[in-house]
Amino acid sequence: MTQEVKEIFAGDPPPPPAALAAKVRTLAPSMTRSMQRVAEAVAQDPAGCAALTVTGLAELTGTSEATVVRTARLLGYPGYRDLRLALAGLAAQQQSGRAPAVTADIAVDDPIADVVAKLAYDEQQTLADTAAALDTVQLGAAVGALALARRIDVYGVGASGLVAQDLTQKLLRIGLIAHAHNDPHLAVTNAVQLRAKDVAIAITHSGATGDVIEPLRVAFEHGATTIAITGRPDGPVTQYADHILTTSTARESELRPAAMSSRTSQLLVVDCLFIGVAQRTYETAAPALSASYEALAHRHRSTPR
Amino acid sequence: MTQEVKEIFAGDPPPPPAALAAKVRTLAPSMTRSMQRVAEAVAQDPAGCAALTVTGLAELTGTSEATVVRTARLLGYPGYRDLRLALAGLAAQQQSGRAPAVTADIAVDDPIADVVAKLAYDEQQTLADTAAALDTVQLGAAVGALALARRIDVYGVGASGLVAQDLTQKLLRIGLIAHAHNDPHLAVTNAVQLRAKDVAIAITHSGATGDVIEPLRVAFEHGATTIAITGRPDGPVTQYADHILTTSTARESELRPAAMSSRTSQLLVVDCLFIGVAQRTYETAAPALSASYEALAHRHRSTPR
DNA sequence: GTCACGTATGAAAGATATTTTCGGGTGGGG
DNA sequence: CCCCACCCGAAAATATCTTTCATACGTGAC
Numbered sequence: 001m002t003q004e005v006k007e008i009f010a011g012d013p014p015p016p017p018a019a020l021a022a023k024v025r026t027l028a029p030s031m032t033r034s035m036q037r038v039a040e041a042v043a044q045d046p047a048g049c050a051a052l053t054v055t056g057l058a059e060l061t062g063t064s065e066a067t068v069v070r071t072a073r074l075l076g077y078p079g080y081r082d083l084r085l086a087l088a089g090l091a092a093q094q095q096s097g098r099a100p101a102v103t104a105d106i107a108v109d110d111p112i113a114d115v116v117a118k119l120a121y122d123e124q125q126t127l128a129d130t131a132a133a134l135d136t137v138q139l140g141a142a143v144g145a146l147a148l149a150r151r152i153d154v155y156g157v158g159a160s161g162l163v164a165q166d167l168t169q170k171l172l173r174i175g176l177i178a179h180a181h182n183d184p185h186l187a188v189t190n191a192v193q194l195r196a197k198d199v200a201i202a203i204t205h206s207g208a209t210g211d212v213i214e215p216l217r218v219a220f221e222h223g224a225t226t227i228a229i230t231g232r233p234d235g236p237v238t239q240y241a242d243h244i245l246t247t248s249t250a251r252e253s254e255l256r257p258a259a260m261s262s263r264t265s266q267l268l269v270v271d272c273l274f275i276g277v278a279q280r281t282y283e284t285a286a287p288a289l290s291a292s293y294e295a296l297a298h299r300h301r302s303t304p305r
Numbered sequence: 306m307t308q309e310v311k312e313i314f315a316g317d318p319p320p321p322p323a324a325l326a327a328k329v330r331t332l333a334p335s336m337t338r339s340m341q342r343v344a345e346a347v348a349q350d351p352a353g354c355a356a357l358t359v360t361g362l363a364e365l366t367g368t369s370e371a372t373v374v375r376t377a378r379l380l381g382y383p384g385y386r387d388l389r390l391a392l393a394g395l396a397a398q399q400q401s402g403r404a405p406a407v408t409a410d411i412a413v414d415d416p417i418a419d420v421v422a423k424l425a426y427d428e429q430q431t432l433a434d435t436a437a438a439l440d441t442v443q444l445g446a447a448v449g450a451l452a453l454a455r456r457i458d459v460y461g462v463g464a465s466g467l468v469a470q471d472l473t474q475k476l477l478r479i480g481l482i483a484h485a486h487n488d489p490h491l492a493v494t495n496a497v498q499l500r501a502k503d504v505a506i507a508i509t510h511s512g513a514t515g516d517v518i519e520p521l522r523v524a525f526e527h528g529a530t531t532i533a534i535t536g537r538p539d540g541p542v543t544q545y546a547d548h549i550l551t552t553s554t555a556r557e558s559e560l561r562p563a564a565m566s567s568r569t570s571q572l573l574v575v576d577c578l579f580i581g582v583a584q585r586t587y588e589t590a591a592p593a594l595s596a597s598y599e600a601l602a603h604r605h606r607s608t609p610r
Numbered sequence: 611g612t613c614a615c616g617t618a619t620g621a622a623a624g625a626t627a628t629t630t631t632c633g634g635g636t637g638g639g640g
Numbered sequence: 641c642c643c644c645a646c647c648c649g650a651a652a653a654t655a656t657c658t659t660t661c662a663t664a665c666g667t668g669a670c
Contacts, residue, residue, distance in 0.1 A: 032646090032647060032648085033647085033648095034647080034648070034649090035647095050390060053626085053627060053628085054627065054628055054629085055626095055627075055628090058649090063648080063649080064648065064649040064650075065627090065628075065629080065649080065650095066629080066630080066631090066648070066649060066650090067647090067648070067649075068628095069628075069629060069630085070648095079628070079629065080627095080628065080629085081627085081628070081629095081655095081656090084390070085355060085356075085389070085390065085393040086393070088390040088391070088393040088394045088397075089393045089394055089396060089397030090397065091394060092393075092394030092395065092397045092398050093397045093398060095394075106580060108584050108587050109584070110584070112441050112444055112445045112448065112577075112581055113441045115577055115580050115581060115584070116436050116439055116441060116444070116577050117436060119436075119573060119576050119577055119580065120432045120433060120435065120436035120573060123432050123573060123576075124429045124432050124433065127425045127428050127429050127432075128425060128429065130425065131421050131422060131424075131425035134421055136417050136418045136421060139417055139421070140417045143417065158474070159471065159474060162467045162470055162471050162474075165467055166464070166467055166568070169463070169464060169467075170564075259475075260576055263471070263572070264569075264572070267568070267569070267572075268424060268425060268428060271424050271428075271565055272417075272420055272421050272424055275411060275420050275424065275561065276417055276420060279413050279414070279415070279420070282413050337617085337618055337619085338618085338619095339618075339619065339620095340618090358655085358656060358657085359656070359657055359658090360655095360656075360657090363620090368619080368620080369619065369620040369621075370620085370621095370656095370657075370658080371619070371620060371621085371658080371659080371660090372618090372619065372620075373657095374657075374658060374659085375618095375619095384657070384658070385656090385657065385658085386626095386627085386656085386657065
């Protein structure tokens with residue numbers, strides 16, 4: 001029974017998705033004049049026709065509903081409704097086909113919609129690049145060190161400072177002891193407290209930010225495990241880093257400073273570190289996470305629906 | 306005339322083509338149980354649902370026609386018919402697009418390489434969704450207000466606090482007067498200083514963070530232009546917002562708290578705001594940007610080699 | 611626990627869109 | 641000039657979508 005149904009459908013293949021224009025051309029000779037008008041309208045502007053009802057398309061082509069339906073049948077659809085759905089699909093495909101036209105730099109006179117598209121695209125690119133370039137061995141080693149650390153200090157200034165804080169916030173949530181240091185002086189004075197099994201992380205895109213390198217050096221010399229998250233794996237910061245996690249850099253334009261893509265890249269690395277650590281310390285991380293979640297519940301007004 | 310047309314479209318934006326799954330996720334919290342069932346079915350299998358009539362989809366989801374129509378409305382379409390067309394389009398896109406297969410949740414025992422791939426993919430997805438769902442009219446209006454503001458206050462706590470700081474850092478770099486407030490008390494006491502033409506921005510994923518809503522309310526009542534960046538366009542925060550910028554929500558898992566994708570989404574929105582403002586104030590923004598860049602130069606050690 | 615309220619929900623009526631029916635019109639051949 | 645066949649559209653019939661309304665359900669107050 002089911003088999004039979006299937007065979008019927010196979011014999012009369014489900015309405016072909018694309019190549020509609022070709023079909024129209026093939027079938028045109030066997031069409032009557034009015035049907036040809038309808039078919040042509042459909043082939044010409046699938047998107048526009050998809051927006052029309054039978055009556056609308058009939059009026060547009062100067063024919064009647066019946067003719068429209070007949071045309072739809074001839075094209076292989078059970079009725080106009082299905083032709084319309086197919087048209088919508090076709091339109092969507094055409095739409096997406098010519099999508100990646102916004103790869104250019106962001107210009108001063110770009111309309112806001114283009115800005116959104118370009119920014120999103122660039123950041124997606126940055127993520128892909130970062131993920132591809134990230135050394136999973138180094139990452140694994142860094143995660144291992146973090147999971148066992150007694151104390152974790154994170155250094156970052158400027159935009160990287162926010163990334164440092166982001167990482168710290170997350171680590172704290174799973175019960176680790178982490179501090180973010182934006183103040184270079186305090187960072188150094190704290191770094192001298194570190195010892196073996198502690199971890200120090202420096203985040204700097206340029207790899208040459210003295211304010212961040214200095215505390216990392218101190219931590220390194222005191223025997224802590226040191227990690228550098230940087231876009232310059234050959235930069236000064238890596239001298240004092242046991243593990244180097246490389247972030248990627250997107251091309252930047254006048255309006256789009258490097259800080260933007262480096263931040264995206266750094267955050268991905270930091271997220272990977274976090275998830276990695278959360279996996280390794282799952283026993284304690286999971287309850288800690290839900291506990292921190294519940295602690296915040298009362299800070300949210302009940303949604304009024 | 307053109308103006309009129311534009312405004313009509315602005316008030317009732319043409320239903321977004323893709324990113325439907327994201328929209329479902331964003332709107333799900335404000336849906337009733339039965340509507341959620343319908344929305345989920347639609348998000349799960351666009352192609353399948355496109356083949357169904359209202360009655361069919363109602364039966365499939367164990368609800369009524371009325372509920373299906375209500376859901377379609379909530380998703381931004383005039384009725385089910387249009388949702389169905391959109392679904393057909395979506396299905397066609399998916400057909401040709403063929404999404405990669407690493408869509409699974411991050412598991413405790415995932416090797417580190419998978420974690421990187423999945424995280425990167427998820428964040429890319431979040432970016433795409435956010436960009437697709439972002440209301441460029443609202444964005445433009447927000448940019449306009451920012452460009453003319455005498456003073457800009459940004460409120461955010463927790464993870465959103467970092468986003469607030471990120472925005473503030475950038476705005477300061479192009480010569481605007483901006484402050485980020487993490488402390489709710491200080492935020493409120495500062496908010497009373499705001500007046501017309503000043504701008505207040507609240508960043509909260511849940512849309513219900515009292516600590517952030519309160520200062521925004523005060524700013525709103527003092528006549529400032531208010532902007533809400535939130536994942537819940539129906540949340541309490543929007544009561545006091547002149548412009549609402551919606552961030553998208555990715556599905557979250559135990560190991561990947563919502564904070565992660567909401568941050569990505571918020572940062573994209575914030576970047577768009579920044580670029581938009583930089584465009585409008587190009588005359589002053591460009592020199593300010595390069596000046597701030599040079600100011601940092603001496604903080605970087607000269608790169609060896 | 612019980613009551614009252616607001617909200618969510620589906621059944622059915624009402625409105626639209628689609629399909630079918632049917633008869634008038636048209637053009638080509640006899 | 642007439643007849644036949646077939647194209648075509650008006651209108652009826654049907655399917656589909658939308659709206660309305662009464663009911664049921666959950667929720668919070670007491």
